[in-house]
Amino acid sequence: MTFADQDENANEEVQDENDSEEVLDENDSEEVQDENDSEEVQDENDSEEVLDENDSEEVLDETAETGSADAADADTTVDATVGDFPVASLEMLLMTHHTQAVMALGMMPDPMTGETSANKDAAKFHIDMLSIxxxxxxxxxxxxxxxxxxxxxxxxRMAFFAS
Structure with a gap:
């Protein structure tokens, strides 16, 4: 191979490298665009979260300003619901464990199956949770x-020992 052939091969290799770099540059710019797109989506999500937080703060501020008993009662009312779930409260927590314990003691049918069955381990668990x-x-x-x-x-506890 002559010097000219080597020079021509070197030029071809440089051209191939340049072509590869162009492809990389295109991929890099696509990645940068993808990152920018995801940052925009993240920024939109962040602004929605800020709105949600601001809305919550406004509700708390309004409740604090009015000091109304109705607002305080709304927090503890068991019948109130948020979506498909009741408002979280101590009463709801106690009622949940109480109901589960009563069902596990066989004193009440399971609302899903309509069947009554006793499971002392489950009853003990819910009674222990209430104790905690x-x-x-x-x-x-x-x-x-x-x-x-x-x-x-x-x-x-009386029902547990009686069963």
Missing amino acids: IEEKTKGNLTSEESEALSSILHQL
Whole structure:
């Protein structure tokens, strides 16, 4: 191979490298565009989250400003719903575990199947969960909440030992 042939091969290799770089540059610009697109989507999502947070803050501010008993009652009302779910509250938590324990003790039929069956392990679990709630919230409950929790636990424990 002569020097001219080597020079021509080198030029072809340089051209091939340049072609490869152009393809890479095109891919890089597509990646940059994809990143920009995803950043725009993220920015839109961030602004939606900010709106949601601002809406929540406005509702809290309005409730604090009005100080209405209706707003406070709305938070603790068990019948109130958010979408398909009831409003989260201590009463709802207690009622959920109470209902599950009563069903597990065989004192109430399962609403999904209509069948009554006893499962002492499940009943014990829900009674224990209520005991933990009582222990961890001691001193932080209103007198009504504390009495309700104590009463629920007493009734469930008696039913557990009777079964």
